[in-house]
Amino acid sequence: MANDHYFSANPSSDSRERQIHVTLADRPLTLTTAAGVFSPDGLDRGTRVLLGSVPPPAPDGALLDVGCGWGPIAITMALESPGAEVWGVDVNERVLGLARANAAAAGADNVTVTTPDDVPAGLRFRTIWSNPPIRVGKDELHQILLTWLPRLEVGGDAWLVVAKDLGGDSLQRWLHDTLDAGFHVSRASTAKGFRVLRVHRAAE
Incomplete structure (x- = not known):
């Protein structure tokens, strides 16, 4: 249906x-994609920028992809x-099924794909990568980031890609002003109209 979005929990459109x-x-x-999901035709520009600019993820421990x-x-x-334990979280049941199948097709058997509520509450992450769902709205986006960024391990890094014209600079300022003093927020790079933001957890 026309009112389906990639952040709908249960898209009603034909897959x-x-x-x-x-x-x-x-x-x-x-790999396999479908209608009713984000960027069904291939890698979107933001994800390309993120993957092309971040350093390698931590070699072990728990890693996280938000959205x-x-x-x-x-x-x-x-x-x-x-050697790491990778978690991919999303709310869209259609993409959860696709991501599980795609991880299996890629031979990535160290990936767990699930809803946010099913991630163990005490789990901390050494690396977070995310092309966050900006279009859910500012309040919802902020809630998502405040759910996951505080779960970085000390010494861990989160890397977020956000389009400049969709609020990349204002999001950087908000993160700086909102997160605890143990978090350092910086702009790591700019490419193709996107900001790649780094959130480093230096202390508890």
């Missing part, structure tokens, strides 16, 4: 699954860090 060809972690892959969609960021983390 119309399709095969796409992408390269993740230097590996050519054939995993059909799975490209979580799969990349898992392939680059096979």
Whole structure:
């Protein structure tokens, strides 16, 4: 239906699954996307910018992709860090199924894809990568970030990609003003109209 969004929990539109060809972690892959999900035709520009600019994720421990969609960021983390435990979270049941299938197709057997509520409450993350769902609205976006960023381990980093014209600079300021003093927020890079923000947890 026309009122479906990629952040709808249960899209009612016909899924119309399709095969796409992408390269993740230097590996050519054939994965599956569908209607009613974010960027069904392949990697969006923001995700390309993020994956092309961040340092490698932590080699072990728990890693997190917030708003995993059909799975490209979580799969990349898992392939680059096979010794890590990668979590991909989303609220859209359609993309959860796609991400699980895509992780299996990519041989990324260290990925767990689930809803936010099913992530163990005490789990801390060494690395977070995210192309966050900006279009859910500012209040909801802030709530999402305040749910996950405080769960960084000390010494851990979160990397967020946000379009400049969708509030990348204002989000950087908000994170700086809102997070505890133990978090350092900086702009790591700019490319193709996107900001890549780094949130480093230096202390409790």
